[in-house]
Amino acid sequence: MPTELPDNPRTHRSLWVDVWLTFRQHTGALIGVGVFSTIVLAVFLGPFVHDVDPQYLDLQARNQGVSLSHPLGTDNLGRDTLAQVFAGGRISLAVGFAAMFLSLVLGTAVGTLAGYFRRLDGPLMRFTDLFLALPLLPLLLVIIMLFRDTLRNAFGPETGIFLLIVFVIGITSWMQTARIVRGEVLAIKEREFITAARSIGTRERRIVSRHILPNALSPIMVSATLGIANAIITESALSFLGLGFPPDFPTWGRLLFDGANFITITPARVLWPGLAISLTVLSVNYIGDGLRDALDPRLRDT
Amino acid sequence: MKLRHSTPLIAMILFMAACAPDDAETVPEDTVENRHLNILYWQAASIVNPYLSGGTKDIEAASLVVEPLAHYDDNAGMVPILAAEIPTVENGGVAEDLRSITWKLKPGIVWSDGTPLTAHDVAFSGAYCLDEQAGCAALASFTDVAAVKAVDDHTVRITFDVAKPWPYGPFVGSLTPVIQREQFQDCLGARAQECTAQNFGPIGTGPFKVDDFRANDVINYSANERFREPGKPWFRTVTLKGGGDAASAARAVLETGEYDYAWNLQVEPEVLAQMVAAGKGQVLMGFGSQVERLMVNQTNDDSNLGERRSLYLDGANPHPFLSDPAVRHALSLAIDREVLVEAGYGDAGRPTCNVVPAPSRYASVANEACKTPDPAEANRILDEAGWVSGTDGVRAKDGTRLSILYQTSTNSVRQATQALVKQMWDAIGVETELRNIDGAVFFGADPASPDTFQKFFADVQMYTNNFQGTDPEVYMAGWVCDQDPGPHNQWLGTNIPRGCSAEYDDLVEQLSTTPPGDDRARIAKRLNDIIVQNHYMIPLIWRAAVSARSNSLMGVRMNPWDSELWNIADWHR
Numbered sequence: 001m002p003t004e005l006p007d008n009p010r011t012h013r014s015l016w017v018d019v020w021l022t023f024r025q026h027t028g029a030l031i032g033v034g035v036f037s038t039i040v041l042a043v044f045l046g047p048f049v050h051d052v053d054p055q056y057l058d059l060q061a062r063n064q065g066v067s068l069s070h071p072l073g074t075d076n077l078g079r080d081t082l083a084q085v086f087a088g089g090r091i092s093l094a095v096g097f098a099a100m101f102l103s104l105v106l107g108t109a110v111g112t113l114a115g116y117f118r119r120l121d122g123p124l125m126r127f128t129d130l131f132l133a134l135p136l137l138p139l140l141l142v143i144i145m146l147f148r149d150t151l152r153n154a155f156g157p158e159t160g161i162f163l164l165i166v167f168v169i170g171i172t173s174w175m176q177t178a179r180i181v182r183g184e185v186l187a188i189k190e191r192e193f194i195t196a197a198r199s200i201g202t203r204e205r206r207i208v209s210r211h212i213l214p215n216a217l218s219p220i221m222v223s224a225t226l227g228i229a230n231a232i233i234t235e236s237a238l239s240f241l242g243l244g245f246p247p248d249f250p251t252w253g254r255l256l257f258d259g260a261n262f263i264t265i266t267p268a269r270v271l272w273p274g275l276a277i278s279l280t281v282l283s284v285n286y287i288g289d290g291l292r293d294a295l296d297p298r299l300r301d302t
Numbered sequence: 303m304k305l306r307h308s309t310p311l312i313a314m315i316l317f318m319a320a321c322a323p324d325d326a327e328t329v330p331e332d333t334v335e336n337r338h339l340n341i342l343y344w345q346a347a348s349i350v351n352p353y354l355s356g357g358t359k360d361i362e363a364a365s366l367v368v369e370p371l372a373h374y375d376d377n378a379g380m381v382p383i384l385a386a387e388i389p390t391v392e393n394g395g396v397a398e399d400l401r402s403i404t405w406k407l408k409p410g411i412v413w414s415d416g417t418p419l420t421a422h423d424v425a426f427s428g429a430y431c432l433d434e435q436a437g438c439a440a441l442a443s444f445t446d447v448a449a450v451k452a453v454d455d456h457t458v459r460i461t462f463d464v465a466k467p468w469p470y471g472p473f474v475g476s477l478t479p480v481i482q483r484e485q486f487q488d489c490l491g492a493r494a495q496e497c498t499a500q501n502f503g504p505i506g507t508g509p510f511k512v513d514d515f516r517a518n519d520v521i522n523y524s525a526n527e528r529f530r531e532p533g534k535p536w537f538r539t540v541t542l543k544g545g546g547d548a549a550s551a552a553r554a555v556l557e558t559g560e561y562d563y564a565w566n567l568q569v570e571p572e573v574l575a576q577m578v579a580a581g582k583g584q585v586l587m588g589f590g591s592q593v594e595r596l597m598v599n600q601t602n603d604d605s606n607l608g609e610r611r612s613l614y615l616d617g618a619n620p621h622p623f624l625s626d627p628a629v630r631h632a633l634s635l636a637i638d639r640e641v642l643v644e645a646g647y648g649d650a651g652r653p654t655c656n657v658v659p660a661p662s663r664y665a666s667v668a669n670e671a672c673k674t675p676d677p678a679e680a681n682r683i684l685d686e687a688g689w690v691s692g693t694d695g696v697r698a699k700d701g702t703r704l705s706i707l708y709q710t711s712t713n714s715v716r717q718a719t720q721a722l723v724k725q726m727w728d729a730i731g732v733e734t735e736l737r738n739i740d741g742a743v744f745f746g747a748d749p750a751s752p753d754t755f756q757k758f759f760a761d762v763q764m765y766t767n768n769f770q771g772t773d774p775e776v777y778m779a780g781w782v783c784d785q786d787p788g789p790h791n792q793w794l795g796t797n798i799p800r801g802c803s804a805e806y807d808d809l810v811e812q813l814s815t816t817p818p819g820d821d822r823a824r825i826a827k828r829l830n831d832i833i834v835q836n837h838y839m840i841p842l843i844w845r846a847a848v849s850a851r852s853n854s855l856m857g858v859r860m861n862p863w864d865s866e867l868w869n870i871a872d873w874h875r
Contacts (some may be wrong), residue, residue: 057725059641063572076570077645077718145752149605149759157735246736247717248724258714261549261573 022294029290032283039280043089046082054083055248063266073268075259085272088250092232093280095165095251099231102170104224107177112216114178115185116208125182132175143168144243161245165238169231177223184216218292225288229281252277336875337538339855341867342561344551346518346544351501352477353431353438354494361476362565363542365865366523367506368479371405371424372470374863376588378661378772380470384408384419384480384507389469391817400465400817405473407456413482414511414526421452426483428460428472435491440478442776443471467817468773475771476865480507509535509871519544529871536857536874549573555850556583562855565866567848568715571648574848583853587650587846590862591660591777592768594651594719596840598624598633600800601786603707603759612758614786614800622702624761628687629704630837632680633762634672636730639842642722646715647843654844658774658830666827669834672841680730689731697731705733709753710764711741719764719842749793756787758798766845772863775813778829781838782807801838 013021023029050071058078065073072081114124144164151160188194189212197207236253238244245251252273259269347363349355371385380388386406389395396403411419428450431438438444448461450472460472472478482505489497503512507530510523523540543561546554551564556577567574567585578585601619603612613619623629639653655669689697689704697704706727710716717738724734737760739753744765752759769777780796783803787795809829816822833839847862857872 055721055725057722059645059722062645076572077721153605247738248721248736258717261569261714265572265576 019291019294023290026286026290026293028286029293032286032290035279036283036287039089039276039283040093043086043093046086050080050082050086052080052083054079054087054250056080063262065266066268072272073266075266075269076262081266081268081272084250084255085252085276088252088255088273089276091162091245091249092235092252092277095162095169095235096228096231096280098166099169099173099235100224100227102166103174103227103231104177104220106170107174107223108181108213108220110174111178111181112185112208112213115182116189116204116212121182125179128175128178131172134172136172139172140168140238141243143171144238157246158249165235165244168238169234173227173230173234177220177227180219180223181216184219185212188212188215214295217295221288221291221295225284228284232277232281334538337536339537339540339563339870339873340561341540341542342546342551342554342564343542343544344546344548344564344566347521347542348517349501350504350512350515350521351481352479353436353440353481354501355439358566359544362865362867363521364479364504365476365508365867366510366540366542366870367508367512368481368504369506369508370475370477370479371407371473372475373868374475374771374861375868376859376861376863378863380474382408384411396469400462400467400469402459402461403466403469404453404457404459407458408530409456411507411530412528413505413507414528415482415505416528417482417484419480419507420455421458422455423483424458424473424480425450425452426486427478427480430481430486430490430494431472431478433491433494436494438494443475443478443770445471445776447472465815467815467822468775470771470773471776475863476868477770482506510540513539531871535871537870540870552577552850555852556580556585559583559852562852563858564850567850568713570646570715570718571644571650574648574650581853583850586849586851586858586860588860588862589652589660589844589846590768591658591774592766592845592847592862593654593657593659593841594764594766594843594845595657596633596723596842597755597758597763597765597799598630598801598838598840599758599761599763600625600802600838603761605759612800613788614783614802617802621761623689623699623704626687627836628683629689630840632683632730633727633732634837634840635676635680635683636726636732637723637840637842638675638726639673641726642719642842645722646718647845650846650848651843654841655834656830656844657833657839657841658769658778658826659841659844661772663823664774664826664830666830666834668827668831672834675726677726677729684730691731695728695731696733703733704731705735706761707735707737708762708764709737709739709744709760711744712738713741716764754793755798756793756795758787758800763798764842773818774826778813778826779810781833782810799838801833801836803832803836806832 056079058074061070061074061078063074063076064070070080070082072085074080110124110128114121147164148161151164154160155163194207194211197211232253235244235251236257239251239254255273256270256277259273263270343359343362345357345359347360349360350364350367352361352364355361369383372380372382372388375381382388384407386408387393389403389405391398395405405424407419407421413419428444428447430436431440431444432447446462446464446466448463450458450460452458460469462469473480485505486497486500489500502515502517509526509529511526512521513524514522521542523542525535525538529535548567549569552567552569552574554561555564557580559582574585599612600621601612601614602621605611610619643651643653653673655672656666658664684697689699692698692703708720708723710720720736724736727734743751743753744755746754748754751757755763755765782797785795785797786800787793787798806829809825813822813825813829816825834841847860847866849860849866851858854875856874857869859869860866861868
């Protein structure tokens, strides 16, 4: 619709159109979006095309190479690697995003409150330090021991453990975000435009949501992208210790771990889950990078 | 946590890069390097005193230094080491009433510090372990021992509280060696753990002595010049290195040739075969009494039970469906043991239907039928017992579904077995949920942890067990009714399935008074049959001890009955 939108910077555009225009100039971010959506689509739609049960054991077809029926070969029990990568991806991505979201909400809330309200700063940041000082693994072990059976009874083994893992990863990884956000909020709230907003009688809640948070978005985005990677890796560590998902429940981390000994026999078992983790983390990081540039009012050219 | 994951992979890559081929075979004879032996135990030794550690790694590390009166050899026979001969009733060494055994020492044996070995050292070793405050790990070997007394400098008599038809518990096998009185006399009782210098560097009569010990890392030994057999040991120095995992240990011997010997290689057969193909070493196997089995919980493990969970309570807390013999029978029938062997063990395992598969005189032949899986028959048994398939394909009766929580330790072979068994049980309408627990926790025996194999907060669990030496009496006595684990014995009871049979208890009592011979074998077989035919335990695989040696290392005789390093004095290139 060229008539409606002449190339004139004065024309009114919504924030999100602005963001998109900046974002699309970031080549890395665009490639990241492409790769990431490919992975998500493949993982969720793949099973409809390649409808092999990832758990089906076929001992006649152990350690097979690439073939038509098993495009990525099979593992040492005859399970189809491609189907396992799809199934594992769904779990890993779901865990990564859900845990990231939880830690983001917690971290931003704590960080903003601590940065904006001076009275809360001391207690909240000492609380954050307390969490940072807690040894992570023993804490996870205790939480899982205490709540595993309760959740298993309430939601069944798979949903129960999913909720538990998302919760424990979320609850133990919000501290960095909180510190970063607090620092950013402390800086922003001394700026002139905040004083201006306050002088015209804007309420505190509005100042935070309209002026401070959008300006603090870039560090939040960055810690979010790092959080996804972190959550995927923590989940695989927990699975390895036997505290995560049941062993027949594939996740990328577990596939990678199980395949390590077979790296010379069936390299595909290590290659694809490893590649999937790396590409996901990398593309999400690039998307975060692009978003940061696009969302930062100082960097966005109008 | 990140490190924990990337390490194996990175280590493996570095490993492969660092290990350019070297031609170890062409090293000329009799150089210092050639007379040095490198051994790799992927679980590192933490102490060199077997009395204070039940761990195989520690027992075997100590077996180079301290020796018992007699060993088991690779054919499960007893060989006198420090003793002149094996005492029997025939040669008068064992009293007619079976209440004492008298050992005579070989003359002229000296400790590595030059002082002579006497019967007082043996008596002291007994007192050391029998002290209640010492926390002796070998106490089971001293069951019913009243006293260990030196009769003269070369004769020691062990007396028992009861008639003991099998008196070869104490000082036979590397678990109960003779330690030096002079060195350990200040370490009795509660002070045992405090004697670091002694526990880390015991003076022994064995072929080697400890030069340098770093706990949980490495032990350096050098040859004992005063060793009783002239010209032995052939090696002048030994390094026993710990750490890593089974697969990397196998690789270090078979593929890269960095080490001469590696122990306990539970890795998938195809991985091992590929390493062997590199041509640097060979795999050694010895079939002892190790059986990988399923323990079938006879008590209710429902998490809503709180304190009563998995407690026997004299039969008042039965399992909702595993207490039905038909269900247990069907579970066993559905399993194709050949498939489990092929996928996880290869030559290192054989299907078995007994919990005591060896020695052959004690191995029952009454249960061979289980080697042929029969899912159809299993389905029929379940139908007959009233367990009918629901809409979800899982059998149920009166609202109780056949849904099993199946746990084991973390090990890729065990997880493979779990997955296979799950699929086999699916075929008879039994739903299975798998769980794996880190070995350090599962076998850790911590009474505070809910995840130990003794707590057994699951329906079925799987692990390997075996017995020391060649007589199963102590082992089988562990499965009597009142050995059920619970708070009353700090969860250290040994009747893990919590199954109970009056006939079994009576027979165990008979066994303890029956001398070796046909009767003893008959009773032992019957005990095995009771356990197996009631399916309190479902034996799966008779496992070999698997180790690897480099091509240049000679004289190794794989011994599943005692320390694998039992004849290290004879090893050479």
